[in-house]
Amino acid sequence: xxxxxxxxxxxxxxxxxxxxxxxxxxxxxxxxxxxxxxxxxxxxxxxxxxxxxxxxxxxxxxxxxxxxxxxxxxxxxxxxxxxxxxxxxxxxxxxxxx
Amino acid sequence: xxxxxxxxxxxxxxxxxxxxxxxxxxxxxxxxxxxxxxxxxxxxxxxxxxxxxxxxxxxxxxxxxxxxxxxxxxxxxxxxxxxxxxxxxxxxxxxxxxxxxxxxxxxxxxxxxxxxxxxxxxxxxxxxxxxxxxxxxxxxxxxxxxxxxxxxxxxxxxxxxxxxxxxxxxxxxxxxxxxxxxxxxxxxxxxxxxxxxxxxxxxxxxxxxxxxxxxxxxxxxxxxxxxxxxxxxxxxxxxxxxxxxxxxxxxxxxxxxxxxxxxxxxxxxxxxxxxxxxxxxxxxxxxxxxxxxxxxxxxxxxxxxxxxxxxxxxxxxxxxxxxxxxxxxxxxxxxxxxxxxxxxxxxxxxxxxxxxxxxxxxxxxxxxxxxxxxxxxxxxxxxxxxxxxxxxxxxxxxxxxxxxxxxxxxxxxxxxxxxxxxxxxxxxxxxxxxxxxxxxxxxxxxxxxxxxxxxxxxxxxxxxxxxxxxxxxxxxxxxxxxxxxxxxxxxxxxxxxxxxx
Numbered sequence: 001x002x003x004x005x006x007x008x009x010x011x012x013x014x015x016x017x018x019x020x021x022x023x024x025x026x027x028x029x030x031x032x033x034x035x036x037x038x039x040x041x042x043x044x045x046x047x048x049x050x051x052x053x054x055x056x057x058x059x060x061x062x063x064x065x066x067x068x069x070x071x072x073x074x075x076x077x078x079x080x081x082x083x084x085x086x087x088x089x090x091x092x093x094x095x096x097x098x
Numbered sequence: 099x100x101x102x103x104x105x106x107x108x109x110x111x112x113x114x115x116x117x118x119x120x121x122x123x124x125x126x127x128x129x130x131x132x133x134x135x136x137x138x139x140x141x142x143x144x145x146x147x148x149x150x151x152x153x154x155x156x157x158x159x160x161x162x163x164x165x166x167x168x169x170x171x172x173x174x175x176x177x178x179x180x181x182x183x184x185x186x187x188x189x190x191x192x193x194x195x196x197x198x199x200x201x202x203x204x205x206x207x208x209x210x211x212x213x214x215x216x217x218x219x220x221x222x223x224x225x226x227x228x229x230x231x232x233x234x235x236x237x238x239x240x241x242x243x244x245x246x247x248x249x250x251x252x253x254x255x256x257x258x259x260x261x262x263x264x265x266x267x268x269x270x271x272x273x274x275x276x277x278x279x280x281x282x283x284x285x286x287x288x289x290x291x292x293x294x295x296x297x298x299x300x301x302x303x304x305x306x307x308x309x310x311x312x313x314x315x316x317x318x319x320x321x322x323x324x325x326x327x328x329x330x331x332x333x334x335x336x337x338x339x340x341x342x343x344x345x346x347x348x349x350x351x352x353x354x355x356x357x358x359x360x361x362x363x364x365x366x367x368x369x370x371x372x373x374x375x376x377x378x379x380x381x382x383x384x385x386x387x388x389x390x391x392x393x394x395x396x397x398x399x400x401x402x403x404x405x406x407x408x409x410x411x412x413x414x415x416x417x418x419x420x421x422x423x424x425x426x427x428x429x430x431x432x433x434x435x436x437x438x439x440x441x442x443x444x445x446x447x448x449x450x451x452x453x454x455x456x457x458x459x460x461x462x463x464x465x466x467x468x469x470x471x472x473x474x475x476x477x478x479x480x481x482x483x484x485x486x487x488x489x490x491x492x493x494x495x496x497x498x499x500x501x502x503x504x505x506x507x508x509x510x511x512x513x514x515x516x517x518x519x520x521x522x523x524x525x526x527x528x529x530x531x532x533x534x535x536x537x538x539x540x541x542x543x544x545x546x547x548x549x550x551x552x553x554x555x556x557x558x559x560x561x562x563x564x565x566x567x568x569x570x571x572x573x574x575x576x577x578x579x580x581x582x583x584x585x586x587x588x589x590x591x592x593x594x595x596x597x598x599x
Contacts, residue, residue, distance in 0.1 A: 008463070015421060015466040016428070016443065017459055018451030027463055030521055034464060037522060038410040041480050044487070051482030052489060054312045054342070055538030055562075056299045061341035075205035081435035088430050093442045 002032040101126040102268040103585065106177050106325040109271055113156075113176045116164055120156035120176025124149050124220050127178045131222065131269045134588055139244050140254075140264035142183050143191050144223035149178060152220040159218070173332060175218030180270035182261050183224035184231050185316070186305040187211055194307050195227040195239040195257075198453030199433045208305025209340065210274060210316050210333045217332050222270055225260030229455045230424065231281055231309045233257050234527035237518055238457045245514070246289060247586035248552055252511040255285030255527070261319045262289040266586055272320045272329060278310050279412050280506075280531025282317035283543040287506035287555025290545045290584060292572070294318045294326040297562045298538035299344035301330075302337030310419040311342075313412075313535040322582045323544060323573040327351035330565060346563060354566045359574040360394030362567075365499035369405035370530050375508040378549025383505045386546035386556045386575065390503060393574055398499055402491040407484050408533040413525060414468045414481035415536070420458075421465030427453060460521060489537045496561050501571055505530055506543040506555035530557065540565050544572040545581035553581075 008028045012019045019027070073086050082089035101123050104112070112118045128146050135141055156176035163171055181187060184194045186204035193199045207215065215221075228238035236244040236259030244259045246252040247267040254263040258275025262285035265273050275282040277295035286293025295317040303314055318329040331352060336345040366387060371380060391397050429435030429449030436448035454462070468477040495502060508529060517524040534541045539562055546556035556575065560568035576582050584599035 003467075007467075011463050011467050011470065014470060015462050016425075016446040016450055017454070017462060018447040019459070020451075023456075023459070027460060030460060031464055031467065033522060034413060035467070035477075038414055038477065038481075041407060041410050041414075041484055042476075044404075044407065044484060046480065046483035046487070049483040049486050051479055052485040052536075053482060054298075055489065056342065056344060058299075058342065058344065063338060071205045078205070079202055079432035081429060081433070090430055091440050091442050091445055 003028055003035070100268070102130045104271060105321045106174070106271050106328060109177055110173070110175070113160055114171065116160070120153040120160065120220065121150065123176060124153035124178045127222060127270065134267055135269060137245060137250055137588060138247055138263050138267045138269065139242055140225055140260040140267065140269055141180070141223045142193060142195065142226050142241055142260065145190055145221055148190070149220050149222050153178075156218055156220065172216065172218035173328060174214060176220060177218070177271055178220040178222050179214065180222050180225045180261055180264045180273040181211060182258050182273065182275045183227050184276055184307045185211055185274060186307070187221065187224065190221070190224065192224065192307070194231070195229045195241065196453065196455065196458070197240045197434060198427045198449070202432050204305070206305060209302035209337045211305065213333050214274070225258070225264055225273060227260055228257035229458050230307070230420070231257040231276055231278055232420070232457050232461055234280070234284060234524055235512070235517065236260060236285070237514065238455060240455050243514055246511045247588055248290060249511065250588065250590045252513055252552070253288070255288035255507070255511065257281040258319065259285045262286050262291055262293065265289070265291045265319045265321060267588060268585070272318065272325055275317050275319050276306060277315050277317045277535065278313045278416060279535050280528040282319060283531050283541055283555065283557060284507050284528060286319055286543040287557075288511040288553065290553030290581070290586065292320045292323055292326050292545070292582070293543045294330060294565070295534065295541050296330060296334060296565055297540040299342055300334050300540070300563060300565065302340040302343040304337055304339035308423040310416040311423065312419060313416060315535070323542070323569060323576050324352060324355060326542065327355055327569050349566055351566055351569055354570065355573045356570055357574045357577045359390070359571055362395045362501070362571065363499040364390055364395045364397050364571070365400035365495050365502045366397055367400050367402045367405070367495070367502055367504055369402050370504035374526065375505065376510060376549060379505055379507070379509060379554050382547040382549050382554040383556055387503055389578060390571070390575060393578060395571070400495045400499060400502065402495060402533065404484065404487045404491050405533060408488055408536060409525060409529055411481045411484045411488065411536060412528075412532040413464070414477050415485065417461040417465030418468045418478050419465070421462045421469065424458070424462055457521070485536050488533055492533075492537045492539060501568055502559040503571070504557050504559065506557040507531070510549050510552035510554060534559055538562060540568055542568050542572045544576055545584070546575070546579070547581055
């Protein structure tokens with residue numbers, strides 16, 4: 001079942017990806033082909049089969065809550081595209097009153 | 099013998115005896131890189147000054163040790179190596195082969211990198227990779243494709259293609275790679291080197307830039323099996339920084355090596371010799387199986403009936419996990435940020451639209467779809483259930499046999515450009531390697547000959563945390579065959595140089 005253009009645009013919105021018109025058309029075709037291929041899984045009866053999310057049986061690995069040094073702020077913020085003091089700068093997310 | 103063609107263990111012996119200095123060794127390898135890397139293009143970043151500084155420090159230690167008679171030196175002292183560019187190296191650019199991380203300088207070392215450093219290695223640079231390790235040919239690098247040293251018009255495999263090509267072309271004595279669906283073993287096979295993918299949980303992934311967290315593992319690329327055993331002994335073991343890294347004792351894998359495999363039970367999974375396989379590859383691998391039998395191993399046919407489902411399962415689970423892991427690239431904390439965005443969501447969308455390449459976008463889209471409301475049960479949950487069936491296939495097989503033996507890749511290295519327009523065709527490169535990651539087991543690819551003048555890999559698959567046995571089988575095979583001594587000619591369309599082995 002091929003994906004519609006609207007579906008591709010909706011997924012791109014969920015994934016926060018700006019796509020060109022050409023990319024949307026190409027992905028519509030390619031993702032449809034891959035999902036068609038994946039439909040082969042529906043042939044298997046998995047009603048009684050538990051899912052595998054990860055293969056090791058570890059659960060809730062705990063450690064003591066001890067104070068230890070963190071990475072230096074300058075090293076961490078050194079990669080930020082935009083910063084002020086010890087903050088990351090981003091465009092406004094709330095409307096500013098006039 | 100050229101210094102650049104030494105194995106890690108051979109070079110270590112020469113260094114300890116003072117027959118060569120770490121600076122001489124490092125300079126020869128750097129010279130080799132200057133001479134051939136404009137053709138091979140294995141490296142994204144070179145660190146020659148750091149390398150020589152580390153080599154000088156190694157020489158000081160080696161000289162002092164010879165004077166004082168100290169015998170207990172770190173295992174990799176003065177050994178020049180390469181690291182795949184998805185592993186964080188403090189202060190050295192780490193791009194993941196992506197524009198979105200161009201210029202990123204990690205503030206810390208990955209645990210595996212720190213362990214190599216404690217063992218005294220010399221860092222030559224960071225190797226090329228498919229963007230975020232997503233690919234099977236290294237053509238998805240945002241920077242340039244790497245070429246196969248056996249035929250420069252062909253791909254080296256991927257995604258650890260830069261590491262495999264660097265080791266094959268004698269531009270490093272060994273290298274680290276990562277394997278999420280075959281990304282160490284498949285390029286090792288296509289480049290004629292040894293590639294080891296340890297069990298999920300055996301090696302820390304702290305500082306490995308995450309792609310698919312239930313599948314990713316760090317592995318090694320080396321000229322022979324003994325070097326793989328040595329490196330695994332160094333990088334394996336518990337790490338408090340990675341809660342998925344298991345706290346189990348680390349055996350001395352090197353000491354455990356033995357060419358003795360008489361009586362060992364080796365399963366041959368019939369599904370790994372299916373349609374789509376090169377006849378030349380099949381003949382070469384069958385001959386290798388015959389050699390294992392000649393060494394006294396007992397071959398048994400086994401079945402892994404859900405093998406054909408591994409590809410669709412992998413291409414739902416890995417993209418789903420990737421779509422979540424790659425949400426962090428948003429133009430705020432590091433890397434590329436779209437200029438001029440005046441609203442936050444616009445910054446996210448444009449940064450990601452500009453910074454990611456086609457394959458990464460394709461997988462984020464696929465994963466987002468598989469996890470989205472209304473499709474989660476039909477795709478993601480279904481894939482996780484079939485993953486259980488794939489694991490059970492292996493559990494049953496390993497009740498009867500000690501290891502499995504199979505081809506690593508269905509074909510030899512393919513021409514650059516041949517599969518880039520057809521994602522499904524590219525994904526098929528990994529049909530014999532994906533299942534192992536889904537089951538979380540260990541595997542190794544060892545050179546087993548040539549088809550059409552290009553290297554073929556024999557894959558040995560083992561039980562969880564039983565690296566010692568797959569290393570032993572690979573070692574026994576390798577030591578009874580000449581393939582690990584063959585060297586590539588670094589030309590177009592030439593393939594094996596018979597004078598080289």
